[in-house]
Amino acid sequence: MPTSDDTSRTAADPAGAAARTAAQIESWLADFDAAGACAAHLLCDRHDPSAIAFTFVEPDLSAxxxxxxxxxxxxxxxxxxxxxxxxxxxxxxxxxxxxxxxxxxxxxxxxxxxxxxxxxxxxxxxxxxxxxxxxxxxxxxxxxxxxxxxxxxxxxxxxxxxxxxxxxxxxxxxxxxxxxxxxxxxxxxxxxxxxxxxxxxxxxxxxxLKALAAFSCYMHYGLDVTAEDVFWNAADPGWAYGLYYGIVGPLALGRRNLLLNAGFTAESTIAVLRAFGVTNFAAAPTVYRALRRESTDGVRLRRASSAGEPLTPDVPAWAAGALGAEVRDHYGQTEHGMVIANAWHPDLAAPVKPGSMGRPLPGFTAGVVGDTIALDATASPLMWFGGYDGAPEKTAERFTPDGRWYLTGDVGTADADGHYFFSARDDDLILMAGYRISPLDVESALITHPAVADVAVVGRPDELRGEVVEAFVVLAGGAAGSPDLVADLQQRVRTGYSAHAYPRRVHFVDSLPKTPSGKVQRFLLRRLDG
The missing domain is CATH 3.40.50.980 (Rossmann fold)
Structure with a gap:
């Protein structure tokens, strides 16, 4: 947990902390947003050639x-x-x-x-x-x-x-x-x-390339990764959090990260934490929930951070004793990286408000537009998202008509002290173990099965993964629901879309609730008893 020095440094000298932060942001922008910026130089060649960039860990813990x-x-x-x-x-x-x-x-x-x-x-x-x-x-x-x-x-x-x-x-x-x-x-x-x-x-x-300034900000202020840390971001680099802060961010700051060449298990995660003396750990809430079921003797973290989905309160309560540090919740999106955090750096560290994602990181100004968490593009020098490829209409949906506010699509609130609280998503994305899963992609795989006449997919709460995929299937004439068909449908998603996104439960229903225009009312499906 943060020490008294961590939380008192800013309170004792708020002007000094603000000045240091502003100077640091200007320095990052000077590096990464320069007209002649070269990625290879900034990410690799300017660093001490004898310093370790990555430690690659195999399943047997050889490295x-x-x-x-x-x-x-x-x-x-x-x-x-x-x-x-x-x-x-x-x-x-x-x-x-x-x-x-x-x-x-x-x-x-x-x-x-x-x-x-x-x-x-x-x-x-x-x-x-x-x-x-x-x-x-x-x-x-x-x-x-x-x-x-x-x-x-x-x-x-x-x-x-x-x-x-x-x-x-x-x-x-x-x-x-x-x-x-x-x-x-x-x-x-x-x-x-x-x-x-x-x-x-x-x-x-x-x-x-200029996004590296924002990534550096989160690495430094949000995660507080120091040169003395043994840092491990356990997320997969095929997705934003693992790529931004497990590959690019460490390279930008010249910090070492561990990369485990194996799938996740709680046992292997604890083994790596112990064997390599990890002091600064970042992972999705599902990882921490899985670790709760195992002995964490010998694991002592200085910093522990969570991202990808809301952090349930039981995890921080457990982690302080079991891991040596509370787990702090952080918030961001693919389009801009992490922007709101219960920051760990001593210049920003403060006691965590229960349920809060924290405050905006330096370089970002946030607000609530209607009921949606938003970023002020005119007052966020580290904001880099300019739009989706070839999708001007989708890009326009992300901004208010005057272009000032970027709309995250996530519903939330902010209190008088500037702490933000996540309430819900205003779309139907499923957040499972830190992965964002589109119901449409899963439905597109399921509907190809000859026994399926109609289908809808929703996320349902799950203690370990945060949410899991559940499918509601209307069978084609003559088809009958069975355990074999459930297994067949799950395999259809594994091979037709992605191995991690298959429905953990499949319900066979007579019809799907829809609006007069034919849109599935997924909120009604979420209310159905399992």
Missing amino acids: RDLTYGDLAEASKRLAAALAARGVAAGDNVAVLMGKRFELVVTLLAIWRLGAVHVPLFTAFATPAIEMRVRAAGVRLVVTEPSQHGKIERLLRDGVTALVTGPDFDALVTGGAPPAEDAAVGGSGTLIRLFTSGTTGEPKGVPVP
Whole structure:
């Protein structure tokens, strides 16, 4: 928990803390929003070459350190190989890979060329991958053998692949690096990350280089990651929180992060926390809820942070004794990263109000427009979102008509002290274990089954995961509900959309509640008893 020094420093010298914060924000913007900003220099080459950038942890807890010097050398050589394959500035390159050495090297190589990284989550099934690759105009996918089968149709359509293994290893150890890295400037696109809504296909979010100023702010003020910390962001880099604050943010500040090349289990998480002496940990609430069921002897954290879904009050109450630090709730979105937090940095640390997400981070000004949490675009120098790819109407929906307020789409309130409280989402996105799942994507997979005539998907509260996916299915004539059909439908989602998004429960119903215009009334489905 924060010490008395943490919480009293700002109270004792509020003007000094504000001045330090303002100067720090100006410094980040000077670096990351400069006209000649170069991602490779800012994320790698300017750091001490002997410092460790990442520690890659295997399931057996064996580990491999990657220094900034080694990262620079390997990524330069891979960049040369990618350039020889025709990758140039502005090209979109998709990466479908787990949390391994080759992932980080590939990202730096892409950015050295001024190209754009398109993240692909390894749990996605083939249709979800194909949609993103085609929407971004990707011509090259860098992947690993276990994922290669998901892109076979794309390869027949002219997309090429680079697969990890001996040939890949030869590229990062041989060949001449390019003479000069590309400088894309603060407005140049670094990442093209797709996010789902409840209508239409996932929307592409271009992440510019200047967004690194906002990511640095959260790393420094929200998470309070110091040079002395053993930091571990356990989120997957196929999604915003893991990518922004498990890869890009640590690189921007020159901080080390652990990357565990394995799926989540409570046992393996505790083993890593113990074995590596983690002091600063960030994860979704579902991770902490799972850890509650295990012994945490030997785990002592200095900072513990949660993001991705609302944090239930039982977790902070348990964590202070079991982990050595309370878990603090933080809030953000793919479109801008983390913007509101119960910040850990001594210049901002304050006692947490129960149920609050905290206050706006430096560089952001928030408010409530109607009943929606919003960001003041005219008074938020770290705000970087400029709109979705090729979707002006969807972009316009995110802003008030005068362009001043960005509307998060999340309903909430703020008290007189500036603390924000999340109430609900104004759409139907499901937040499960930190992942945002679109009901439409799950429904689109289920409706392809010949036994399904109609279907609706909702999120239902779950003690461990926050929410789980539940499906309400109207059967086609002659079909009968059965355990075998439930299993078949769940598998249909795993293979047709994503392994993590299958419905944990399937209900067979005679009809779905709909408005006169035919829109499913999901709020009525949520009221039905399980």
